[in-house]
Amino acid sequence: SKPLSSNSTLKLAYNKRIQRPGLQQLNPNFNSANPQNINIGNPNLSPEIADNLELSLSTSIKKTYLNVSLFGRQTNNGITRITLPSDTLLGALVTTWQNIGKEKTFGANIFGNFFITPKWTINGGIDMYYNYLEGQQQELNGLSTTISNSGFVIGGRMQSQVQLANGWGIQAFGGYRGNRVQLQGTQQGMGMYSIGVKKDLAAKKGSVGLAVENIFGGMTMTSTLNSPIFNQVSTNYIYNQNVKLTFS
Numbered sequence: 001s002k003p004l005s006s007n008s009t010l011k012l013a014y015n016k017r018i019q020r021p022g023l024q025q026l027n028p029n030f031n032s033a034n035p036q037n038i039n040i041g042n043p044n045l046s047p048e049i050a051d052n053l054e055l056s057l058s059t060s061i062k063k064t065y066l067n068v069s070l071f072g073r074q075t076n077n078g079i080t081r082i083t084l085p086s087d088t089l090l091g092a093l094v095t096t097w098q099n100i101g102k103e104k105t106f107g108a109n110i111f112g113n114f115f116i117t118p119k120w121t122i123n124g125g126i127d128m129y130y131n132y133l134e135g136q137q138q139e140l141n142g143l144s145t146t147i148s149n150s151g152f153v154i155g156g157r158m159q160s161q162v163q164l165a166n167g168w169g170i171q172a173f174g175g176y177r178g179n180r181v182q183l184q185g186t187q188q189g190m191g192m193y194s195i196g197v198k199k200d201l202a203a204k205k206g207s208v209g210l211a212v213e214n215i216f217g218g219m220t221m222t223s224t225l226n227s228p229i230f231n232q233v234s235t236n237y238i239y240n241q242n243v244k245l246t247f248s
Contacts, residue, residue: 008059019048050075063115075103101135124158154178167200185224213242
């Protein structure tokens with residue numbers, strides 16, 4: 001870490017991170033709610049080990065804070081989702097997880113916090129990165145071959161807060177993640193948004209709020225899987241329209 005001025009700092013960071021598999025990735029029980037697309041975890045999964053390198057510059061200009069970073073990440077022994085035809089059920093696909101992947105990611109992140117007025121703030125960021133995946137895939141003859149996939153991913157999020165008179169306030173949030181690269185195909189991006197009002201109680205000892213999420217409709221996500229054995233296109237409709245009443 002090196003200060004460049006009273007308001008700016010340059011940082012270079014390296015870390016080695018361990019990422020243990022999640023419960024659904026480990027669960028050995030079959031999920032056959034859809035008999036044509038069966039999911040099963042792998043209790044023999046090992047953790048992922050990732051090397052991360054990041055160079056960042058943070059600066060403050062009056063009441064505006066800005067952080068720009070460049071990063072690179074390599075993951076070995078990656079936990080990769082893989083889909084194969086069932087050995088026993090004709091026409092069915094089985095999706096599971098294996099430590100067969102290598103993943104390389106290079107990109108940039110920009111984050112900022114801005115005061116439009118003393119009572120109106122906006123903060124958010126943009127992520128842009130290139131993703132390269134490599135792993136094993138089963139061929140028609142039963143042998144495995146090394147396959148790869150790559151592409152750019154763009155995502156962002158923004159949050160805004162406005163303080164009004166008499167303890168009232170308005171909060172809004174929006175976020176979007178672009179198409180994701182998978183070893184055997186792609187997954188369509190997804191977004192969400194919310195807006196709400198909040199009222200502070202006496203002496204700010206508490207607050208009550210009312211908010212709505214995705215009030216104009218849910219999300220649609222389309223995934224594609226491609227291999228020498230099969231091609232599949234699936235669409236998920238996520239109906240997550242919510243109305244929330246909160247108290248603290």
